[in-house]
Amino acid sequence: FYRPHTLRLRRAPKYERNTRSINPVKGQLDKYSILIHPLSTEKAMGKMENENTLVYIVSQRATKPQIREAFREVHKVEPRKVNTLLRTDGKKKAYIRLGPDAEALTLANKIGLI
Numbered sequence: 001f002y003r004p005h006t007l008r009l010r011r012a013p014k015y016e017r018n019t020r021s022i023n024p025v026k027g028q029l030d031k032y033s034i035l036i037h038p039l040s041t042e043k044a045m046g047k048m049e050n051e052n053t054l055v056y057i058v059s060q061r062a063t064k065p066q067i068r069e070a071f072r073e074v075h076k077v078e079p080r081k082v083n084t085l086l087r088t089d090g091k092k093k094a095y096i097r098l099g100p101d102a103e104a105l106t107l108a109n110k111i112g113l114i
Contacts, residue, residue, distance in 0.1 A: 029061060029062055031073045038054060038057075048105060048108055052098050054104050060091065071096055075111075078099055078101075079097060080098060
């Protein structure tokens with residue numbers, strides 16, 4: 001049994017069904033919405049002193065390459081490695097390890113973290 005071929009009309013919606021197609025910029029992340037704020041806990045300070053690593057709370061939708069690019073644009077420093085984890089309160093934490101040419105303590109002092 002074969003279904004007969006019938007007339008297929010193209011869709012002609014009266015209005016847009018979602019807001020992303022109207023305003024696509026609103027859904028995207030920029031460098032300031034990716035890096036939310038640095039952390040200044042004891043563990044973060046220890047990582048800063050011993051491992052040359054800065055700890056940031058970042059947007060939950062941000063990926064590691066996006067975090068790396070945002071950090072490079074905001075602080076003008078090339079990160080060597082980015083590790084992320086999701087905290088139990090639902091926020092995303094990023095451990096940003098700096099290269100040998102940059103010092104985490106001087107960058108934290110410039111930010112106003114110390």
